[in-house]
Amino acid sequence: MIQAIAFYLFATMMITSGAVTILARNPVHSVLWLILAFFNAAGLMVLAGAEFIAMLLIIVYVGAVAVLFLFVVMMLNIDFAEMRAGFIRNAPLGVVLGVVLFVELFVGILVRSAGDLAIGNAASVSAVPAGLSNTAAIGALLYTHYLFEFEAAGMILLVAMIGAIVLTHRQRSDVRGQNVSKQVARRPEEATINVKPEIGKGVSL
Amino acid sequence: MDFIHSLAAVSAEELISSAGLVLLLVAAWGGDKAGRGIAIAAFAVLVGAAAIALPTLLGSVGGSASLAFEGHVRLDAFAAFAKLLIYLGAGVALIVAPAFFEREGGLRAEFPLLVLLAALGMGIMVSANNLLTLYIGLELNSLASYVLAAILRSNGRSAEAGLKYFVLGSLASGILLYGISLTYGFTGTTSFDGIRAAFGAGPLSVGATFGLVFVLSGLAFKISAAPFHMWTPDVYEGAPTPVTAFFATAPKAAALALLMRVSLGAFGAQPGAWQQIVIFASLLSIVIGALGAIGQDNIKRLLAYSSINNVGFMLIGLAAGTQAGASATLVYLAIYVVTSVAAFVVVLALRDAQGKAIESIADLGGLSRTHPGLAAALAVVMFSLAGVPPLFGFWGKFLVFQAAVQAHLVVLAALGIAASVIGAFYYLKVVKVLYFDDVVDKVRGGSEFANLVLLTASTLFLSPLGYLLTRWLGGLAGNAAAALFRLS
Numbered sequence: 001m002i003q004a005i006a007f008y009l010f011a012t013m014m015i016t017s018g019a020v021t022i023l024a025r026n027p028v029h030s031v032l033w034l035i036l037a038f039f040n041a042a043g044l045m046v047l048a049g050a051e052f053i054a055m056l057l058i059i060v061y062v063g064a065v066a067v068l069f070l071f072v073v074m075m076l077n078i079d080f081a082e083m084r085a086g087f088i089r090n091a092p093l094g095v096v097l098g099v100v101l102f103v104e105l106f107v108g109i110l111v112r113s114a115g116d117l118a119i120g121n122a123a124s125v126s127a128v129p130a131g132l133s134n135t136a137a138i139g140a141l142l143y144t145h146y147l148f149e150f151e152a153a154g155m156i157l158l159v160a161m162i163g164a165i166v167l168t169h170r171q172r173s174d175v176r177g178q179n180v181s182k183q184v185a186r187r188p189e190e191a192t193i194n195v196k197p198e199i200g201k202g203v204s205l
Numbered sequence: 206m207d208f209i210h211s212l213a214a215v216s217a218e219e220l221i222s223s224a225g226l227v228l229l230l231v232a233a234w235g236g237d238k239a240g241r242g243i244a245i246a247a248f249a250v251l252v253g254a255a256a257i258a259l260p261t262l263l264g265s266v267g268g269s270a271s272l273a274f275e276g277h278v279r280l281d282a283f284a285a286f287a288k289l290l291i292y293l294g295a296g297v298a299l300i301v302a303p304a305f306f307e308r309e310g311g312l313r314a315e316f317p318l319l320v321l322l323a324a325l326g327m328g329i330m331v332s333a334n335n336l337l338t339l340y341i342g343l344e345l346n347s348l349a350s351y352v353l354a355a356i357l358r359s360n361g362r363s364a365e366a367g368l369k370y371f372v373l374g375s376l377a378s379g380i381l382l383y384g385i386s387l388t389y390g391f392t393g394t395t396s397f398d399g400i401r402a403a404f405g406a407g408p409l410s411v412g413a414t415f416g417l418v419f420v421l422s423g424l425a426f427k428i429s430a431a432p433f434h435m436w437t438p439d440v441y442e443g444a445p446t447p448v449t450a451f452f453a454t455a456p457k458a459a460a461l462a463l464l465m466r467v468s469l470g471a472f473g474a475q476p477g478a479w480q481q482i483v484i485f486a487s488l489l490s491i492v493i494g495a496l497g498a499i500g501q502d503n504i505k506r507l508l509a510y511s512s513i514n515n516v517g518f519m520l521i522g523l524a525a526g527t528q529a530g531a532s533a534t535l536v537y538l539a540i541y542v543v544t545s546v547a548a549f550v551v552v553l554a555l556r557d558a559q560g561k562a563i564e565s566i567a568d569l570g571g572l573s574r575t576h577p578g579l580a581a582a583l584a585v586v587m588f589s590l591a592g593v594p595p596l597f598g599f600w601g602k603f604l605v606f607q608a609a610v611q612a613h614l615v616v617l618a619a620l621g622i623a624a625s626v627i628g629a630f631y632y633l634k635v636v637k638v639l640y641f642d643d644v645v646d647k648v649r650g651g652s653e654f655a656n657l658v659l660l661t662a663s664t665l666f667l668s669p670l671g672y673l674l675t676r677w678l679g680g681l682a683g684n685a686a687a688a689l690f691r692l693s
Contacts (some may be wrong), residue, residue, distance in 0.1 A: 147214070148274040152341045155222055156348060159322050162229070163352035166315045169369075184438055 007047055014040035028074045037067045051136040208685055214273035214280050214330075217257040217288065220633040221325045224250040225318060228269025232314035239302045240312035247317040248299045251324060255292040261285040264684055268592055276396055279334035286535060286685035287331035287462035290542050296323040297546050297659060301553055302447040304653045309445065310359060310562050320451065322602060323349035327459035330464070336385045336395040336420075343427065346456060347374050350460070353451065354444040366443025373426070373436040375686065381423025387416030397471040405474030417472055424467065427460035430520060431489040434485040434513045438497070441509035446562065449505055450549030453512050455541045457459055461516070465523055465531060469689055476526045483524040490517030491621055502576055503564045504555075507631065508548055511590055514628050515541050521621050523604040525612035529665050532686035533608040536678055537601035540589075540667075544598060547663035548586045554660075563647055565633060571644030579648070580639045582664045585622060589667040591632035597671030604679075 017036040024030045038061045045054035129137045142150050196201050213218070215231075215525055228243050235242075261271075271280050282352035306312035326345025333339040351374060355367020389395050391413040392403035404413070426433040441449045468479045494514025501507045522534030553565040563569070573580035589598030602625065609618040644690070652660065666674070 145275055146277070146337065148211075148277055149335075149337045149341050152326075152338075152345060155322065155325065156345045158229075158340065159319070159326075159345060159348045159352075162315055162318065162322075163348060166313060166319075166352055167358055168354060 001049060007044070010040045010043040010047065014044065025202065031066055031069045031073055034069070038062050050134065055135070081093065084189055102204050208456060210271075211273035211275075211278075214279060215273045217254040218325060220257065220326055220599075221250060221254050221328065225321045225325065228318055228321070232318060235314065236572075237311055237314045240316065241305075241326050242314070243298045243314055244317040247321045248296055250321060251292045251296045251299070251387055252322075254328070255289055255315060258285040258288040258292075259533050262289065262681060262684060266491055269554070276398065277335040277338050278329075278332050279397075280332050281691075282299065282688035283415075283462070283466065283685040284328075284332040286681060287458055290539060291324055291327045291331070291455045292456040294451060294458060294542055295320050295327075295574065296544070297454065298447050298451035300655050300659060301450060301550060302655070305445065305447050305553060308556075311361075313356060316353070319349045321352050323353065323451075323453065326663050327455055327460045330459045331462040333466065334397050334470075335396075336389065336400075336471075339383075339467070340378075340382065340385060343460075343463070344378060347427075349451065350374075350456060351449045354440055356448065357445050360445075362443040362654075363445060366440045369436055369443075370440045376428035377423050377433065380419050380426070383414045384421075384423055386418025387412055388420060389416075391416060391537050395401070397466070400471040409478055414478060417475075417478055418482065421464070421479060422469060424460060424464045425486050428457060428464060428516050429513055430486045430516045431493040431513060432489065434488070434493065437513055438501075438506045438509040440538065441512070442503055442505045442564075446505070446553050449508075450545065450553075452546040453508065453549065457516070458510050458538055458542055461519055461534070463690065465534065466609060469526065469531060479539065480524055480526055483520050484614070487517045487520035487524055488617065488620055488624075489521065490514065491624040491628070492517075493623055495631070498628070498631045501631075502566050504552055504566050504569075505564055507566065507635070508545070508552070509618075511628075511632075512545070513542075515590070518602060518605055518621065518625070521609050521617060524616060524617060525608045527608060527612050528683075528686050528690050530605075530608035530612060530683045531689055533601070533604035535682035535685055537545065537602050539596055539682070540671075541661045543666050544586055544589055547582060547660060547667060548590075550652070550656050550660045550663070551583045551586065552581060553656060555648050558643040558649045566638055568645050568647045569635075570642035571639075572648060573640045574644055575646050579652075582660055584636050584639055585664050585667050587632040587635050589627040594631070595669045596671070597667045598673065600675060630654060 014037050017033045017040065021030045021033040021037060024033060040059055042054040043058040045051070045057060129140075132140070195203055213227070223244070228246055231239055231246075232243055260284045261280060263280065272278070273280060299317055302320075303312050304315060306316065323346050326342050326347075326349065326558075329338060329342030330346060331342075333342055351367055351371040354370045355364050357363035385395070388400060391410055392400050394400060394403065409417075422433065429437040441452065444452065468483065473477050490513050494510050494512075494517060496509035498507050498514070501510060515537075519534050519537050521531075522530040522537060524535075552562075552564070555569070557563055568581075570581075572583070585596060589596040592599045592602040606618045606622060609615075609621070665671075
């Protein structure tokens with residue numbers, strides 16, 4: 001009973017926030033609604049027993065992707081009025097795509113009731129490990145069986161980081177950075193000059 | 206115990222990655238001033254890694270394949286052969302880079318690091334025995350390569366090359382991943398041995414065939430075989446010349462070795478399924494490479510089309526599907542890597558009075574009278590690429606065609622020979638410009654000492670003297686090919 005209530009709560013919230021994401025006029029609000037949709041999807045995943053995917057959704061999608069979206073939306077000066085101007089022109093294509101998606105969904109649900117599609121090699125799918133949460137099971141695989149790939153993936157992330165810095169970081173001559181040691185080493189007698197200007201002469205700086 | 210064995214087996218990779226991390230710290234604290242020192246250190250690391258890989262190839266370590274990390278990595282003579290070519294290509298890029306980049310406003314300290322990490326990825330690629338290891342290695346190499354292509358970011362052509370390479374490379378990675386997921390779905394395993402067993406169990410299912418086609422397409426992109434070659438001329442032209450020299454040697458060797466391992470190993474039980482794809486890609490690459498090069502005036506673009514053309518010839522050896530064919534492909538690959546080194550060192554030496562690079566072939570008119578040594582080296586490269594008999598390039602082509610004929614692919618061999626005559630046309634056109642055209646006298650710049658040593662060594666290798674090495678090279682390639690066919 002409580003599961004059903006939780007499911008309907010998460011599902012309704014997710015569909016609502018998904019709808020508001022595309023209906024909101026302000027793109028920043030859209031991204032915030034999208035984050036809410038991700039959180040509800042994570043809740044659905046927890047209900048389905050896939051808590052690892054739920055955490056991934058929150059960490060990867062909310063923590064990284066949605067924040068990236070926010071950055072893009074807020075930093076790029078996108079003219080949304082201009083983008084909306086093409087709405088009528090592209091509407092037929094959108095309607096066609098929508099109909100195709102709907103028909104596919106419908107057919108999919110119809111066919112699903114006729115039984116599973118036999119693809120691949122069902123016998124080789126490994127069994128659910130008993131007595132382990134799936135986070136622990138994935139971790140146990142990653143750190144033993146797939147250790148080499150896991151470590152090499154770390155090197156890929158390092159290369160991605162080096163690459164991003166190499167391609168975007170530049171020394172700018174018009175910006176003054178903070179030099180802490182220089183600041184600390186500065187004495188009052190270097191920082192201030194006592195001058196006694198003669199009358200009518202002014203001070204040279 | 207098994208874990209210790211695994212760690213010992215991948216010691217070359219450990220050396221490169223740990224040295225890379227240390228050098229990264231040096232780069233972070235030392236800044237671009239440390240660039241040259243890091244390049245020298247990175248070169249030393251590659252020499253060390255090559256020294257680790259060499260005994261496996263020579264067969265002194267029992268000659269047997271050593272599987273590491275539960276069979277995800279396979280270190281055999283084949284991987285060692287490919288690794289030596291990779292480290293050679295990466296090492297050459299490190300030698301020629303500092304002088305080039307100093308003319309372009311300074312060597313970035315990260316450049317040698319990225320070359321080193323790309324070499325690490327390629328080493329993982331060629332020793333992959335699992336689709337996951339394959340993809341991880343490929344992506345490590347690709348990401349570093351995208352950045353290398355764009356490393357002169359203030360240069361529009363370099364940035365364009367990097368962006369193009371990145372977009373098309375990501376597309377190819379997507380295709381490859383799709384193929385990997387289909388193959389996994391229909392065989393139930395990502396291990397090459399498991400896929401081989403599943404493929405051998407019966408006729409190929411439609412889904413598995415799709416997986417095979419997508420995997421081969423993704424890999425064909427990486428070796429720039431037609432019809433996935435479109436990025437090559439633009440990237441080769443736009444990337445800084447040392448980077449182009451790197452692209453033409455190391456990643457090509459790595460991706461071709463990977464393609465051989467996947468088709469002969471993982472898909473080896475169904476040769477009929479992939480042979481037709483390889484034959485198609487091979488013929489198309491030879492023809493497109495030959496025809497596309499004819500109209501080119503830029504020497505780097507010409508060499509790009511030439512690399513497409515040469516990949517076609519290498520694929521002929523693979524299409525044979527035999528041990529002799531694999532060995533012939535490896536010999537061809539080794540000769541091609543050295544030819545590319547010679548070609549790009551010459552291109553690096555072509556500079557005008559202001560020190561700007563000369564890339565137009567028309568500007569090389571009469572080079573034989575102003576710079577006879579440079580012209581002779583370029584002529585040797587061109588004749589060798591054309592496969593004119595006294596030069597060593599002929600030997601690779603001969604072996605490849607011989608393997609194809611022995612595997613009853615006579616038509617393929619005949620078409621390949623016919624198309625190589627088309628290719629000879631534009632190679633000889635360059636020689637004609639060098640020796641018989643009016644003197645343009647634009648080329649001024651000389652070569653640094655290290656470049657001269659490289660050029661002399663590689664030209665001597667391509668000259669008829671190279672035939673003294675046929676027995677040695679053939680022996681190593683045969684050893685490597687045998688390891689490829691020796692299944693655990």
